[in-house]
Amino acid sequence: MKIGEKLKRLRLSRGLTQEELATRADLTRGFISQLERDLTSPTLESLEMILRALGTNLKEFFSDFEEKKIIYKKSERVPMYDTPEGVKEELLMTDTEVKRIEPMIVELEPMSQTEEENYHEGSEFGYILEGNIELWLDDVKYKAKTGDAFYFKSDKIHYIKNSSKKKKAKILWIEIQ
Incomplete structure (x- = not known):
């Protein structure tokens, strides 16, 4: 993906017009327009100003250019070994720290329970x-x-x-940071 196209997607995802972005970045709307169409290249300083106005930075902006994993195979699941008896947990994805979510499958044998978790940041689904x-x-x-x-x-x-005294329970559980 070209820089201009990526900047345009980022701007639109933030709900900004070219004029609003230009004002926030202290640049002209014409420059933003040319940049988004890859008709000009930004200086490092102007790119930093634009990214700051979009709520991101150079590191985050350019880290997105690498190919991201989309499909996570069943064979790649990571089992959790420190679970109570009767509880089986498997992480569904690797590299979840970057994504700020931790999805897993939790299987509970009859009359079993997960460990009590203390309060922490985030939410759970x-x-x-x-x-x-x-x-x-x-x-x-x-x-x-x-x-x-x-x-x-x-x-x-x-x-x-x-x-339940007879049936297993199976839950898709997602911790969101």
Whole structure:
């Protein structure tokens, strides 16, 4: 992708017109227009001013030019080994720190539960793939079944329990930083 095209996408994703970006970056609308059409090249100083106005920086802007992984194969999942008995967790993606999310599949055998997690930054999303679960948030129990979803800020002590005596529960769980 060319720099101009990338700048235009970034500007549009921020909901700015060329005029608004030019004003914020202390440049002319004509210069922004020529830059987006790759008719001119920015100086390092003007590029930094534009990126600052767009809420990013040179490192983030140019790191996006490398090819990003799109498909994460089942064979690439990373198992979590320090889980309670009856609980199986697998990370669905690698390099999640860059993405600020950590998606995983959690399988709970009957009558098992995840470890209690203390409050922390971020939020959590889950989708019940199969079974019935109890979601505990600061000693308050919420029930969910296959097809239900949950979302909460991680500022509560939380865990998931499979209260079934016979059926396994399976959850897609995503921690968002």
